[in-house]
Amino acid sequence: MCFPRSTEEVAAAVRVAADHGVPFVARGSGTGLAGGATPLDDAVVVVTTQMNRVLEVDPVERIAWVEPGVLNLDLSRAVQHLGLHYAPDPSSQQACTIGGNVGTNAGGPHCLASGVTSAHVLAVDAVLADGEVARLGGTGPDVPGYDLRGCFVGSEGTMGIAARIAVRLLPDPPVVRTLLCDFGALDDAAATVSGIIAAGIVPAALEMMDAEITRAVEDFVGAGYPRDAAAVLLVEVDGLPDGVAAQVAAIDAVARSHGARSVRVAADEAERALLWKGRKSAFGAIARIAPDYYLHDAVVPRTKLVDVLRRVYEIAAEQRLTMMNVFHAGDGNLHPLIVFDAREPGVWSRVHDAGDEILRTCVAAGGVLSGEHGIGMEKRDAMPMIFTPDDLDLQARLRDAFDPQGLANPDKVLPRGSRCGEVRRAPEGTWV
Ligand SMILES: Cc1cc2nc3c(=O)[nH]c(=O)nc-3n(C[C@H](O)[C@H](O)[C@H](O)COP(=O)(O)OP(=O)(O)OC[C@H]3O[C@@H](n4cnc5c(N)ncnc54)[C@H](O)[C@@H]3O)c2cc1C
Known part of the structure; x- marks a missing residue:
């Protein structure tokens, strides 16, 4: 394991690995949830946490150059003024770090309107x-030229290491309103999720968030969520005052027309922050229920949300x-969360079987394997569920163009046997 402090040190570490074929x-x-950063065999782990400087901020062009180990929230804090x-x-x-976000093409609650990481990364020194x-x-x-940046973002470390990253910064919106819609x-x-989008918003x-997680969060954080709700929606709109007011009224109407028991607009910044604290503490709240959880990540078309x-x-x-x-409903990005106690005999196989079946259900509904966590090791052997052998071969050849020796995070993302003519190994899971 090494902890470089500069691009040169990252390059030096990688050169040593390459020279030794390691x-x-x-x-x-x-914090990745697909095992992307977990080393296999004797891989050298290049940890970027010492490279945590915001290098340059251009407030006119709204661009920042950052090192990969900058924490996501620290970047926004650094440009808040x-x-x-x-x-x-x-x-x-x-x-989590910006480098990890680039690696996984991370999403988040506020990516619905503005896009996930790829839409905010302008350049990478790889x-x-x-x-x-x-x-x-x-x-x-x-x-000009091919969008190699686009290939690299989301490549989960299989095309190299981002050592400096130029990101787009957005101006803070003049007005923000957050609504909590409570459903029985x-x-x-x-249905309200689809209704809001169908209304042009x-x-x-x-x-x-469903009933169980809403209660768990409320017990944990006291965010002001209704403990008897079957589900809540947290909706945020921003922009100029008149537009925002019109959107709040329209969302209120859509939610009530779909049976919302109440729609509450956060009265001030403190209330808004508390509502978000609840959502962002959801995974922590699980510890009150059981010691272990397995968080899934799949995407389905919004219109299939109810059935799935x-x-x-x-x-x-x-x-x-x-x-x-608890999930990014607007994107159709489901996060079914299986809560369990690993000490219970036989529970792991049921957890895995449930996860496999969830994934099959999402794919059958026209969805894909991952919305934001990536493929890593977790879903590598599920890739043939949605890609043909030709698709996989093309992806393998793209990867080879960046890394002909196959040393960058091998055995992640693509299953062995993806290249045309390679023998597919016996599947480890139940996928193929
Ligand atoms: C409680 C919790 C909530 C989460 N919520 C979200 C969420 O809302 N949205 C979301 O997208 N994810 C979420 N995640 C998953 C995770 O936080 C993200 O995937 C995040 O982007 C990983 O960042 P990291 O710094 O921890 O990366 P790591 O876990 O260290 O690495 C992740 C992947 O990126 C690669 N990588 C790391 N650094 C670089 C680099 N410099 N260059 C190239 N590749 C690199 C690694 O090889 C690995 O494949 C959540 C995780 C937890 C535990």
């Missing part, structure tokens, strides 16, 4: 697998497991 793994804070912020806000933003440093993308308005039925909340954030959610709860009942849901 694989290497980029690691930020290690300029009336700017960095939009992607994973719920783990107090702990240390490639032979130690060469290449600038991918650029800060100009129209960077989960289906009504899910794309909120800044549109999050949903119903099936997810059926799967939980079939496997005698407790399931909770």
